[in-house]
Amino acid sequence: MGGSLARGLKALELTPHIAGFSLDPADGQLALDSGSIDELALDPSAAAAGRDLVVYATPLGVTLELLREHSRVWGEAVVTDLVSLKSPIMDTMTELSEGSRYVGSHPMAGGAATGFAASTGGLFEDAPIWLVRGEGATRAAEGLEQLWCALGASPLWVDPSEHDANMTWVSHLPQLVANSLAAALANAGYMPSDLGPGGKDMIRLAESSPEMWRDLLDASAPHLVEALNATGGELGRVAAALECRDLTAVVELMRRTKEWRGGP
Amino acid sequence: MGGSLARGLKALELTPHIAGFSLDPADGQLALDSGSIDELALDPSAAAAGRDLVVYATPLGVTLELLREHSRVWGEAVVTDLVSLKSPIMDTMTELSEGSRYVGSHPMAGGAATGFAASTGGLFEDAPIWLVRGEGATRAAEGLEQLWCALGASPLWVDPSEHDANMTWVSHLPQLVANSLAAALANAGYMPSDLGPGGKDMIRLAESSPEMWRDLLDASAPHLVEALNATGGELGRVAAALECRDLTAVVELMRRTKEWRGGP
Numbered sequence: 001m002g003g004s005l006a007r008g009l010k011a012l013e014l015t016p017h018i019a020g021f022s023l024d025p026a027d028g029q030l031a032l033d034s035g036s037i038d039e040l041a042l043d044p045s046a047a048a049a050g051r052d053l054v055v056y057a058t059p060l061g062v063t064l065e066l067l068r069e070h071s072r073v074w075g076e077a078v079v080t081d082l083v084s085l086k087s088p089i090m091d092t093m094t095e096l097s098e099g100s101r102y103v104g105s106h107p108m109a110g111g112a113a114t115g116f117a118a119s120t121g122g123l124f125e126d127a128p129i130w131l132v133r134g135e136g137a138t139r140a141a142e143g144l145e146q147l148w149c150a151l152g153a154s155p156l157w158v159d160p161s162e163h164d165a166n167m168t169w170v171s172h173l174p175q176l177v178a179n180s181l182a183a184a185l186a187n188a189g190y191m192p193s194d195l196g197p198g199g200k201d202m203i204r205l206a207e208s209s210p211e212m213w214r215d216l217l218d219a220s221a222p223h224l225v226e227a228l229n230a231t232g233g234e235l236g237r238v239a240a241a242l243e244c245r246d247l248t249a250v251v252e253l254m255r256r257t258k259e260w261r262g263g264p
Numbered sequence: 265m266g267g268s269l270a271r272g273l274k275a276l277e278l279t280p281h282i283a284g285f286s287l288d289p290a291d292g293q294l295a296l297d298s299g300s301i302d303e304l305a306l307d308p309s310a311a312a313a314g315r316d317l318v319v320y321a322t323p324l325g326v327t328l329e330l331l332r333e334h335s336r337v338w339g340e341a342v343v344t345d346l347v348s349l350k351s352p353i354m355d356t357m358t359e360l361s362e363g364s365r366y367v368g369s370h371p372m373a374g375g376a377a378t379g380f381a382a383s384t385g386g387l388f389e390d391a392p393i394w395l396v397r398g399e400g401a402t403r404a405a406e407g408l409e410q411l412w413c414a415l416g417a418s419p420l421w422v423d424p425s426e427h428d429a430n431m432t433w434v435s436h437l438p439q440l441v442a443n444s445l446a447a448a449l450a451n452a453g454y455m456p457s458d459l460g461p462g463g464k465d466m467i468r469l470a471e472s473s474p475e476m477w478r479d480l481l482d483a484s485a486p487h488l489v490e491a492l493n494a495t496g497g498e499l500g501r502v503a504a505a506l507e508c509r510d511l512t513a514v515v516e517l518m519r520r521t522k523e524w525r526g527g528p
Contacts, residue, residue, distance in 0.1 A: 174462055177441065184497075208462075227448065239489045243485070257450065260450045
């Protein structure tokens with residue numbers, strides 16, 4: 001997602017100077033060669049030092065580590081990140097007394113693929129961006145909002161805890177349902193190519209990077225257990241209805257969810 | 265799917281004369297006006313009488329009723345259907361002593377949308393088509409195979425019971441997982457628009473027609489209960505692992521299913 005952001009910024013009328021760093025050297029070189037970044041920093045801290053804006057497009061755990069390491073080099077910079085949970089980062093920035101430079105971003109965009117090769121300049125067009133604001137981060141908030149708007153995105157200010165509880169349901173839950181369905185199919189001896197178009201949709205998320213998800217799932221565990229159990233409960237109710245050949249109950253569930261699916 | 269088949273046939277070099285009937289008069293008229301069918305029959309039995317090939321693009325229950333009603337009018341016709349379960353139809357045709365004219369087709373193509381407006385001529389290109397053959401249906405088998413090949417599809421002969429058990433896992437299970445996930449999200453107060461692209465993939469199947477599914481779910485109930493419980497078991501194991509903050513187990517599941525997803 002960092003690559004898509006760099007590409008998007010480079011497509012603007014007034015393009016900023018962008019220094020980048022990637023843990024994957026080949027990926028960083030690819031971004032440099034493509035002209036999406038102007039400078040490949042030697043290490044993360046060099047990329048973060050003396051900038052107007054520092055963007056962490058890293059998994060949650062790595063982001064928390066880097067924030068602790070970098071607080072001394074930021075100077076006047078505004079800091080943001082693209083992690084899909086906001087409370088752990090907000091808490092860390094508050095703890096570091098760096099709230100006034102922090103605005104967290106969570107773009108609702110992008111697929112399971114990672115790396116610069118998967119990036120695309122128009123990724124954020126029309127995408128909702130959830131934003132959280134550190135204490136006293138007035139200037140930072142204005143700047144970030146303008147930046148996302150310039151990229152065609154729709155920024156929306158939210159409360160970090162509420163945002164994270166919501167993410168558990170609308171993002172982490174579907175992810176693990178895809179993995180669980182894939183596991184059941186794999187155990188029963190089926191292969192992805194056995195599935196029709198609808199079934200393929202249902203296992204696409206199994207492509208997601210387990211490493212990227214680890215910290216997110218850890219941080220959202222309490223809400224996530226509730227969401228998984230609620231979904232398991234629905235599956236159990238369908239199975240029980242079918243066991244009794246109560247097709248009316250199953251059709252009723254399908255009607256209700258079809259109506260919901262057709263709504264806003 | 266009947267509309268897509270008519271359109272596909274009309275795009276061939278040697279186009280057949282096609283008589284159609286739809287329970288929705290407006291839909292039938294649309295097909296006639298578009299030139300995809302040559303004749304709008306007055307009732308289903310008129311569409312089925314005196315033809316070379318009769319295709320039932322109807323839900324399972326309706327198909328079984330029509331087969332019983334029409335066996336007297338078929339004359340020399342070869343009979344096929346597009347229902348996604350094959351045993352109940354094969355059993356009915358055998359019972360009617362009509363096996364020698366029957367070849368069942370199950371195209372692995374198409375989405376949740378129904379009606380002529382959702383049809384597309386190239387729908388079957390590169391689509392796998394599962395075929396089952398009634399007893400003694402040598403001529404019919406040859407004809408149907410040629411027809412599907414002419415439309416660019418990949419026909420494959422299968423055993424009806426084995427096919428139906430497989431369909432339960434690769435098609436009916438993902439369908440009900442989508443409905444169950446949608447129900448859990450709806451109950452928790454979320455709306456489809458709250459979901460990101462991955463989550464939206466996971467509830468798309470909730471659009472499917474409950475009426476179309478009713479008979480299919482009834483017919484596949486025993487296998488389906490097993491498949492639903494297996495998936496519920498996987499969800500329960502993930503929830504239990506998260507409850508104990510055993511992230512290693514969750515990441516292991518994600519790795520295993522990601523690898524499976526990347527396979528054939």
